[in-house]
Amino acid sequence: MSTSGTGATMANQFPLLKTEVKAQSAPALASADAKMSLDCLDAYYGKRLAVDKVTMPFREKLITAIIGPSGCGKTTLLRTLNRMNDSIPGFRVEGKVLLDGNDIYHSKTDVIGLRRRVGMVFQQPNPFPKSIFDNVAFGMRINGLVKDHSVLVERVEQALRHAALWDVVKDRLQKSAMMLSGGEQQRLCIARALAVQPEVLLMDEPASALDPISTAKIEELMVELKKDYTIVIVTHNMQQAARVSDFTAFLLNGHLIECCPTPQLFTTPGDPRTEAYITGRFG
């Protein structure tokens, strides 16, 4: 793919990537404050170290992309941000994961509450085999957040509008979510995550199972969503990282090689390994 998915007009050239991206002012590193951050984080599966001493910020209402070859630990890193790996036997972390300055791996952390604040969208669209409405309402219902049915209906609509899916599904809310196309299913999953009104949205290769048009729609949506949410996206698609993200982190064998504003990483990477990766010499 060489065209921009964000519908950009005039674009920067990223010579290393041979792709165009929307012109954007590089956010100032110092002034941006971190919604979440990793502080010297190690993550183990049993004895195997999957993430090795990673320290990096995830800035509020910006998109941070994590790139790297398969098996580099990027998904593991993402899943520490909402403690999704807690149920895996032998998984443990050392170091800190901070959300608004509080360590989410502290023993007193309410994991259920954490996951309401940090939503997640998965690689494969995974709507429940329920109606479209019930999918979006699921989170609010289990959390007992919304008692009043009319409020529930309102918030389902709001979430679907936010995910740019309302116009597609408004006449068939009671139909099975399984009837939707792959791209629509993924946007439904985004709506489902947004419905519990999280502060952070984690996306694990959200477009890798989708066709180019659906991918473009998801990317447009992400840029739209960052007005309200802090977004962290894992992707193996460098063009995608270049198109949508404000910051990009390059991970290799569990090590953070570098993390800097996206245009900088793709034009003047500070490390030869980063350059080797983004020019396609390995990966």
Add this chain to the structure above:
Amino acid sequence: MKLRIMDKTFVYLTGLAVLIILALLFTILGNIVANGWTRISWEFLSANPREGMTEGGIFPAIFGTALLVLLMSIFVVPLGVLVAIYFSEYANRTSMLYRWSRSAVDNLAGVPSIVFGLFGLGFFVQWVGRGVDKAFFGGHLAFGQPALIWAALTMAVLTLPVVIVSVEEALRAVPQSFREASYALGATKSQTTFRVVLPDAVSGVLTGGILAVSRGAGEVAPILFVGAAYFLPHLPSKLNDQFMELGYHIFVLTTQSPDVEATKPLLYATVLVLLGLTFLLNVVAIVVRARLRVLSGAAR
């Protein structure tokens, strides 16, 4: 050359084995249908036995069977579902408790059904039943005797493995991604199990229930001592009533009749009804499973 002949011979042997099975099945079924068909009528299905069981119908036995399997399902389905949930969702596969309970269930499935009958008599009738009598009826005989409820419970124990295996299989078939999506929305483990996993496994629960019913309807040995009656003038109306049952009725017609020749046509017809009912239940189980698979798997 020699090898080729051996190869051919083996193919014919397997074919012959299949033919023998088919011939056996058709002989049994054909014999029953041919001899039983003519005797089946509305009266046969709806009337009481008369004239020392040489005339009349088998309605009390059909009614008793239905009541028995219904009660049995009320006990076995919830219990079986809970055990299956434990095995599939909660148990640590390497723990002692899991391994022991797993092999307990496997062994339960292999216990001869007459042993369940004796267990029912010793445990439910004599121990639980007598205990209930002592505690609530001042020692008067009410539940400390063979009764519908003890037969249903005995049958529930017998069919428990069927339900557990069927439900567990369905639970394990629920994609892991559904569980992850639920956790990621802030659901607890039990919310995930009851609102996402179990609804998606409902076909397994239904099939498990139906298979248990069809197994239970065909068993005689477990209820010999715990509630099935030779003949009753009234239909059972209380949990501690005795009842007539189709399988047991067949046993009675075959061995206890004063005039074996006269009961023969009735016997054929009763067997045909029992076969028909269990066959029907199995077909329903297959259809339910297939339909639900189509519904939930449409776009998976």
